[in-house]
Amino acid sequence: MILRHTGRAALLALLLCGAAATAVMAATPAQPPVPAILMTPEAHDIHSYAQPLVARVTHVDLDLTADFAGQKMTGTAALDIAAAPDAKEVVLDSKGLVIKGVTDAKGAALPWTLGKADPILGAPLTVTLNGARRIVVSYDSAPGGAALQWLTPAQTAGKQKPYLFSQGEAILNRTWIPTQDSPGIRQTWTAKILAPDGLTAVMSAEMLSPPEGEPVAGGSLYRFRMDKPVASYLIAIAVGDLAFKPLGVRTGVYTEPSVLDKTANELVDVEKMVEAAESLYGPYAWGRYDLLVLPPSFPFGGMENPRLTFATPTIIAGDRSLVSLVAHELAHSWSGNLVNNATWSDFWLNEGFTVYFENRIMEKLYGPERAQMLADLGWTSLQDTIKEVGGPASPDTRLHLDLTGRDPDDGMTDIAYEKGATFLRTIEKAVGRERWDAYLKAYFARHAFQSQTTAGFVADLRENLIKGDPKLEAAIGVDKWVYEVGLPDNAVHVKSAAFPAVDALAAAFAKGGPAPAAKWQAWSTPERTRFVASLPRQLSAERLAALDKAFGLSAQGNSEIRFVWLQLAIANRYDPATPSLEAFLTDQGRRKFVAPLFKDLMEQDTWGQPIAKRIYAQTRPLYHAVTRQTVDTIVK
Ligand code: BES
Ligand code: ZN
Numbered sequence: 001m002i003l004r005h006t007g008r009a010a011l012l013a014l015l016l017c018g019a020a021a022t023a024v025m026a027a028t029p030a031q032p033p034v035p036a037i038l039m040t041p042e043a044h045d046i047h048s049y050a051q052p053l054v055a056r057v058t059h060v061d062l063d064l065t066a067d068f069a070g071q072k073m074t075g076t077a078a079l080d081i082a083a084a085p086d087a088k089e090v091v092l093d094s095k096g097l098v099i100k101g102v103t104d105a106k107g108a109a110l111p112w113t114l115g116k117a118d119p120i121l122g123a124p125l126t127v128t129l130n131g132a133r134r135i136v137v138s139y140d141s142a143p144g145g146a147a148l149q150w151l152t153p154a155q156t157a158g159k160q161k162p163y164l165f166s167q168g169e170a171i172l173n174r175t176w177i178p179t180q181d182s183p184g185i186r187q188t189w190t191a192k193i194l195a196p197d198g199l200t201a202v203m204s205a206e207m208l209s210p211p212e213g214e215p216v217a218g219g220s221l222y223r224f225r226m227d228k229p230v231a232s233y234l235i236a237i238a239v240g241d242l243a244f245k246p247l248g249v250r251t252g253v254y255t256e257p258s259v260l261d262k263t264a265n266e267l268v269d270v271e272k273m274v275e276a277a278e279s280l281y282g283p284y285a286w287g288r289y290d291l292l293v294l295p296p297s298f299p300f301g302g303m304e305n306p307r308l309t310f311a312t313p314t315i316i317a318g319d320r321s322l323v324s325l326v327a328h329e330l331a332h333s334w335s336g337n338l339v340n341n342a343t344w345s346d347f348w349l350n351e352g353f354t355v356y357f358e359n360r361i362m363e364k365l366y367g368p369e370r371a372q373m374l375a376d377l378g379w380t381s382l383q384d385t386i387k388e389v390g391g392p393a394s395p396d397t398r399l400h401l402d403l404t405g406r407d408p409d410d411g412m413t414d415i416a417y418e419k420g421a422t423f424l425r426t427i428e429k430a431v432g433r434e435r436w437d438a439y440l441k442a443y444f445a446r447h448a449f450q451s452q453t454t455a456g457f458v459a460d461l462r463e464n465l466i467k468g469d470p471k472l473e474a475a476i477g478v479d480k481w482v483y484e485v486g487l488p489d490n491a492v493h494v495k496s497a498a499f500p501a502v503d504a505l506a507a508a509f510a511k512g513g514p515a516p517a518a519k520w521q522a523w524s525t526p527e528r529t530r531f532v533a534s535l536p537r538q539l540s541a542e543r544l545a546a547l548d549k550a551f552g553l554s555a556q557g558n559s560e561i562r563f564v565w566l567q568l569a570i571a572n573r574y575d576p577a578t579p580s581l582e583a584f585l586t587d588q589g590r591r592k593f594v595a596p597l598f599k600d601l602m603e604q605d606t607w608g609q610p611i612a613k614r615i616y617a618q619t620r621p622l623y624h625a626v627t628r629q630t631v632d633t634i635v636k
Contacts, residue, residue: 045183047121048171054089057080058188059190068164077177088128091126095122096117097140097145101138105132110132111130114126142176146175150163156240161198167626168236169233179232182343189225200213202238204308209223226306231340234305236308241257245260245261247271248271252288254291259293262318267323273365280364285337298310300590314588317557331354334353338444341452352421352424381417382415386487388413393486394485396415397486399423426492454482559588589622594631598612
């Protein structure tokens with residue numbers, strides 16, 4: 001017997017409700033408190049040691065000092081626990097944490113053990129409850145732990161002060177917070193952070209202290225509160241020399257002071273983006289929407305930390321051309337933060353929905369042409385990803401992933417993003433935009449502040465959209481899309497009407513024609529990206545030089561264009577671009593750029609491998625653990 005997700009949730013509610021739970025227990029005295037069958041394959045999170053049917057964390061209260069000299073967060077995490085009446089212990093996730101002790105709320109010591117450490121998951125931290133429903137863990141963050149990056153002043157824009165930031169998704173927060181680190185276990189949280197004098201702390205929550213903190217011995221104290229239950233991977237912090245500029249009534253941006261004006265200028269449309277998003281799928285649920293634009297080692301384009309999106313400075317192109325990334329992270333405020341993947345196998349529920357929604361926001365603000373270009377680039381990326389993961393028969397082309405024995409990070413390819421978005425476009429086409437939008441808006445409202453499984457979404461889709469219509473069921477082919485490999489035949493390919501002309505000019509240039517300088521001037525970033533990316537991979541040094549000269553590609557400040565140019569240069573072992581490549585790999589550490597470039601270099605044998613090894617020896621210490629971990633598997 002397999003209980004569906006909803007069945008499991010209902011049972012959990014029973015277990016957690018005292019009287020009813022007693023009745024359940026009394027009726028089945030011979031049973032263990034949580035029969036294994038209740039952990040359904042869909043909802044059970046294989047990447048967490050937590051046993052949420054026995055005891056689950058409902059609130060996290062952090063009291064931490066950011067110790068820059070020791071490169072650690074140190075202090076306490078007080079956890080509120082909901083547990084079955086006879087629960088003996090609570091199991092938390094931990095990876096490398098230095099545990100100093102655990103007490104109950106009154107300070108009485110509680111027994112605890114750290115189990116055997118798994119290289120991916122870390123170790124279970126099991127605390128004997130002795131009847132407690134609030135426990136206090138004293139600890140230091142993991143030495144060298146993956147979530148936190150401690151930057152030297154040299155790695156910042158201002159070059160004067162150090163900087164700290166965290167990255168929680170997917171399972172990194174267990175290196176600095178001892179809680180149940182599973183996306184299916186939502187927790188409210190509060191934090192009190194002591195930052196050194198002259199540094200500002202921000203978190204993905206409401207700031208309760210004044211912007212400059214409260215002066216205390218040893219620094220400034222910052223207080224935060226997140227009163228909506230969120231998945232643990234969404235708890236985020238940064239401490240640095242930060243300044244803030246409002247963008248609109250409920251939007252604003254934090255950066256280091258020297259780059260604040262430039263950054264704010266790039267992000268002028270953020271308030272309008274929130275309005276566009278709300279007009280599509282319902283009210284923004286989190287109060288403020290601010291961004292933190294980080295130093296260049298931030299390993300992702302963006303991270304949807306609630307109320308405070310973290311973003312790479314590589315989106316600051318100077319011409320506002322890369323702001324779709326903000327639309328993406330903002331969209332996660334619905335698809336991801338309001339309704340989030342219950343397990344990492346359901347990652348496409350976060351990212352596929354978000355890519356779809358991002359594109360709708362872009363369409364609303366900048367028109368269908370721009371949205372179509374972005375979607376068409378996504379289609380190309382999907383085709384490339386299918387090849388990269390081993391072709392259309394590869395199990396990793398499934399939306400619902402099998403991550404048994406793997407780091408969730410391994411499954412996080414463009415399949416979740418682009419096949420996921422393509423699936424939703426295919427449904428949109430089958431039912432029409434009006435009906436689809438109404439469904440989506442209601443879906444977010446129905447499941448607000450809940451985690452969702454793939455099976456749960458499919459059930460909701462059948463119940464509220466397909467409603468037993470056999471023609472519609474067949475037209476969409478839900479199970480095929482979600483559980484099977486490859487790309488179904490009915491996949492909707494959104495095409496840009498502008499791209500065929502761009503492709504034709506690229507082909508003509510490759511054959512020896514002139515660089516289309518006037519066109520390039522008039523083109524948008526997606527068209528320029530398309531032009532460079534669609535050139536044949538083999539070009540003569542003369543053609544490459546002509547291209548670089550005409551468009552200044554080696555000196556491109558637009559990171560997306562620079563990236564596709566460098567890929568082309570590496571494919572041709574084009575030495576004149578190597579200084580530009582080296583600078584690009586040194587000046588930023590965004591994994592999406594860094595990893596493919598190192599991979600391309602390593603594929604160029606005696607030409608590329610020495611370059612890769614030489615550059616990586618210098619840049620490795622600059623990168624965040626997430627980027628380092630990936631590049632370590634490439635440059636060996
Ligand atoms: N949530 C992701 C970032 C992420 C994914 C972190 C998986 C850890 C594990 C974020 O929303 C994202 O998708 N970022 C993209 C940008 C986006 C425009 C596609 C990125 O970082 O490139
Ligand atoms: Zn995303």
